[in-house]
Amino acid sequence: MAIDLNRCVGCGTCGLACKTENNTDYKQGGTTFNWADFVTFTTGSYANGNFQFHVLPVLCNHCSDAPCVAVCPPHALFKNADNLTMHDESKCLGDDCGHLCIDACPFSNMDVDAEGVPYSVLQANPKNQNTLSIWDNSTSIITGCTTNPADTVTAAGNNRPPYKNAYTHQYYSAVRPSNVIEKCYFCDHRLQNGEQPYCVVSCPANARIFGDLNDPTSDISQALNTYEVHRLKNNNGEFLADGENGTDPNVYYLGKYGIPPALDVQEVIPAKAIVKLNAYPNPATNVVHIEFDLDSGSYITISLFDIAGKEVFRVIDNEHRMKGAHKIDVDVSKLKPGSYICRLQTADDATVFNFVVGK
Numbered sequence: 540m541a542i543d544l545n546r547c548v549g550c551g552t553c554g555l556a557c558k559t560e561n562n563t564d565y566k567q568g569g570t571t572f573n574w575a576d577f578v579t580f581t582t583g584s585y586a587n588g589n590f591q592f593h594v595l596p597v598l599c600n601h602c603s604d605a606p607c608v609a610v611c612p613p614h615a616l617f618k619n620a621d622n623l624t625m626h627d628e629s630k631c632l633g634d635d636c637g638h639l640c641i642d643a644c645p646f647s648n649m650d651v652d653a654e655g656v657p658y659s660v661l662q663a664n665p666k667n668q669n670t671l672s673i674w675d676n677s678t679s680i681i682t683g684c685t686t687n688p689a690d691t692v693t694a695a696g697n698n699r700p701p702y703k704n705a706y707t708h709q710y711y712s713a714v715r716p717s718n719v720i721e722k723c724y725f726c727d728h729r730l731q732n733g734e735q736p737y738c739v740v741s742c743p744a745n746a747r748i749f750g751d752l753n754d755p756t757s758d759i760s761q762a763l764n765t766y767e768v769h770r771l772k773n774n775n776g777e778f779l780a781d782g783e784n785g786t787d788p789n790v791y792y793l794g795k796y797g798i799p800p801a802l803d804v805q806e807v808i809p810a811k812a813i814v815k816l817n818a819y820p821n822p823a824t825n826v827v828h829i830e831f832d833l834d835s836g837s838y839i840t841i842s843l844f845d846i847a848g849k850e851v852f853r854v855i856d857n858e859h860r861m862k863g864a865h866k867i868d869v870d871v872s873k874l875k876p877g878s879y880i881c882r883l884q885t886a887d888d889a890t891v892f893n894f895v896v897g898k
Contacts, residue, residue, distance in 0.1 A: 540749050541759050542596055542792050543746045543747075543766075544595075544792055544793060544794040547744060548890070548891050552844075552880070553575045554577065555741075556847060557598075557737060558573065558575075560704055561704070564664075565673050568665070569649065569651055570650070571658055576596075576657070577594050578658065579595070581593065595792075597774070599646070600646060601623050601790070602789065603789060604785075604787040605786060607644045607661065609643070610639045610640060610642075611636075612632065612636050613631070614627075615629075619727075621730075622789065625724060626719075626722060628710065628711050628712065631720060633718035638720065644660065646659070646771065646773060647661040647774065656774045657774065657776065658774055660722055660723065664716065665718070666717060669717065670717055671699050673688055674700060699714065707728070708727060708728040708731075741848025745882075762793060766793040768793055770785070770791055816829075816830070816881075817830055821894045823896055824871075824896070825871065826868050828869075829854070829867045831865050831883055833861070833862050833865070836861045837859070837885040838886055839860050840855055842881070842882050842884075844881075845877065846877060854869055854881075876897055877895070878895055
């Protein structure tokens with residue numbers, strides 16, 4: 540997988556998409572249960588007028604030299620034919636082996652809070668506790684007035700979580716059991732059906748590229764041959780230095796947005812074709828006016844996505860627009876109230892903005 544940091548806007552859609560696709564738990568006991576996570580940091584200052592907030596998306600790197608695989612006593616962690624790092628939950632010893640895989644992985648820790656790291660790609664489900672135990676809570680905030688997690692599960696047909704996405708896979712369950720570790724599998728249950736990982740298809744900025752590195756004509760191979768790339772060294776947000784291989788991660792970062800300045804490198808960054816993109820009124824009820832400026836003529840596509848990353852409306856589909864200012868009126872009266880993401884894509888550039896549809 541490659542993540543194009545020139546395109547990434549830090550919207551968090553990938554994390555939300557992964558959580559709903561794979562029914563992951565909420566953070567508890569220093570474990571994040573986020574297969575798709577983020578490293579965030581700031582640069583500059585308000586006083587100097589250059590304050591910036593940066594977001595670096597992270598996930599399991601499916602390392603070619605995976606230390607988690609090497610130390611797993613029952614070989615529950617293994618590499619499949621496509622070099623994905625997989626986990627057979629039926630073989631996992633969980634607490635009984637002391638979580639050797641988490642100790643060995645430079646991108647993992649048992650307790651991210653206690654150990655001062657932003658994320659962990661391997662997460663341990665507790666031994667004597669139900670998975671997704673947040674939904675066991677039967678306490679209402681206001682008795683007789685508000686609902687509670689347990690009642691919500693019951694109302695949803697005893698699905699845990701209530702929004703459960705049911706799928707099957709030979710090695711891992713849609714909701715993993717207690718006393719096993721869990722991790723990102725690049726949505727192998729989707730790959731086996733000819734689909735891309737859900738974080739890839741949900742990204743409104745098309746910032747993620749997934750494919751076969753052994754195929755020189757694949758999109759990811761061409762991207763890696765076009766840009767200077769970076770790979771992570773650990774879960775502190777450090778990158779491997781030139782000539783350093785580390786665990787040979789298979790997640791690559793293109794460009795430099797979100798990379799700490801001390802680790803920054805010079806590279807060729809494509810010229811921005813989109814000068815401006817905004818909309819009004821915001822919130823909108825019936826019509827939203829989309830305005831954008833192009834630095835040069837280009838074929839463009841404008842799409843609207845819901846907060847889960849699903850495309851709900853294609854405003855313009857690969858139509859040519861001249862250089863200069865443009866305005867489009869879009870009827871949003873049939874959209875459900877909520878937050879939406881508008882993406883404008885040209886031949887060489889893409890950008891997004893958020894807007895709200897009210898009642």
